Amino acid sequence: MLRPLSLLNAFFFACFALAFEWARVSGATLTGTRRVIVHALQTRIDNIGTVTIPDVIATICTTTIPGATTALTTVIERSTANPLDTLKSLLLYYVLYTYGIKVYRHVRARGIRRCVFENVKAAAKYILLLFLALPPGRSKVQSELSEVRRDIEKKLVPDGAGVERHLELPPQGLSLERILKEMERMDQEMGSNNSSQDEHRAKGVDWRDGKISGAVYHGGLELTRVIVAAFERYALTNPLHPDVFPAIRKMEAEIVSICLRLFHNPGGAGTMTSGGTESIVMAVKTYRDWARTVRGITEPEMVVPLTAHAAFDKGAAYMGVKVHTIPVDPITRKVDMKGVRRAINPNTIMLVGSAVNFPDGNQDDIVALGQLASRHDIGLHVDCCLGSFVLPFLETSGLADGETDAEGKVRYKLEPFDFRVKGVTSISCDTHKYGFAPKGSSVIMYHDASLRRYQYYVNPNWTGGVYASPSLSGSRPGSLIAGTWAALHYIGSDGYLASCKSIVTCARQIANAITASIPSLYVLGSPPSSVVAFASRDKDVDVYEVGDAMAKRGWHLNAITEPRGVHIACTKLTLAVVDKFVEDLKACVEQARLAPEGKGTMVALYGLGSSSPVGPTLVGEVATIFLDTLYQA
Ligand SMILES: Cc1ncc(COP(=O)(O)O)c(C=O)c1O
The missing domain is CATH 3.90.1150.10 (Aspartate Aminotransferase, domain 1)
Structure with missing residues (x-):
């Protein structure tokens, strides 16, 4: 909670402590200041016009400056006479000071109106929850939630006489035919079908009908066969052991390199992860550890647009980073840059921009965010998980300039978003979305290899030997890397x-x-x-x-x-x-x-x-x- 003070902070703290101590011990000064205020209050309204600002300043100076000198002398004398008392006071001031700064930064980032609104809402919620915890409210909520539970179970869990449950290991192993038959049965139990093969079309929900938003990024049946062939070949591999599976190591490095080139940073660095969320959580960890090592920041904060993916909040919750959520412009849907500027403080480790965001598919002003990040020497992560393999091809597709409507307004224009923008230090790109790679595959890229180092976890003291891994997982499926490599090469530019x-x-x-x-x-x-x-x-x-x-x-x-x-x-x-x-x-x-x-x-x-x-x-x-x-x- 308490962190060592930087030099500037120490200076402000010293002023703060002296001011408090002065106010505490120096009745004379307070009396002087108070006298000015009382005098001003006693001045009748019709006299206000005759009191000029220089008058007031002169009064304050003549009454407070001599008082301040006397008070400072008193403070120093008292402090040296009773050092224990001074120490206690200093500790109290330190706590007050650090909390004061926190409150100030919090209010500055949100604005007074939003702070009041949030606090009123929190208080109302607290009171309502107290009421709901009382017997009549509690039983009503419990009975409604039980109904919700039944509804959810009905939708998700197959029920009825024909449903077979496999709750224990079968006494003897099953044949492949039997296993596939069981899978087919399970596919049909809820009237849906998860099979990747076209001949197994379902009667109920079927993602192949194209009526599902996102979710399945299908690259075609031929591509699925290619991916399955790669899976089969590398089913048992694990990149945690590159000496045993050298081809998998090479494929991962090549996938990262392909993405870095797509996003115009061939000299950069990156790793694969299991998906967009892991890429983002890793970016948050990287900036947290970078800021702690390089800047001594122990209470990190990040500034995130309202429309950024929930993975940033998740990463912040996992990594202990405070989030400032900034509203977006209601028309452009881009993050409000004034709000971002106000939220930056000496504890800020990173800014976030989306290209494009999940809720409405718009992009933030990455150029403006990059300028801010450069000026404050902090990270800027661009979330291109959803833009993935679409945005990098928009320029060559001829669609990047958008369209001009009947009123002459340009719509759908793509703005700069990749490493060519000054200040962009990391980008997440999901190969498992518009890259059409198998699910469980994404790439996190950094401006340079030195930044990537903060993503690693290295433990040289583990009793099981030296442990080092690039991302959240330890063992990872090499088959997914091979499947991704195969997809990228099968589809091509x-x-x-x-x-x-x-x-x-x-x-x-x-x-x-x-x-x-x-x-x-x-x-x-x-x-x-x-x-x-x-x-x-x-x-x-x-x-x-x-x-x-x-x-x-x-x-x-x-x-x-x-x-x-x-x-x-x-x-x-x-x-x-x-x-x-x-x-x-x-x-x-x-x-x-x-x-x-x-x-x-x-x-x-x-x-x-x-x-x-x-x-x-x-x-x-x-x-x-x-x-x-x-x-x-
Ligand atoms: C913009 C954006 N970022 C991050 C993610 C998280 O990706 P994943 O679901 O692969 O973890 C998504 C997912 O839809 C997304 O749209």
């Missing part, structure tokens, strides 16, 4: 260029259709890539009702908040159903206007989240129940 063109064109088709033909909705910002989010501008149309109506037509879209909205992340699978999407969306808007149901998941869950100060706590409880249910065999 021309393949990614083609997928970038088709996916971005599809997203723009959706965005243009919403703007041109669904007046009740509007597109958030000016998304340059594959994600389009829309909100309602019509008070009779609740966008969550629209999302729920779309769900009834088989669409799996994402609800977003601030503002209430819905998004779709287009993939190759969306291309075939883009017209159907627009047609269904138009119909669902009318349906939501004429016959709102108020019962769908989006309305219920996100309505609950904003219903009262305890809404988010209850939604958190529902999410926890959901997680518990995942492990119900």
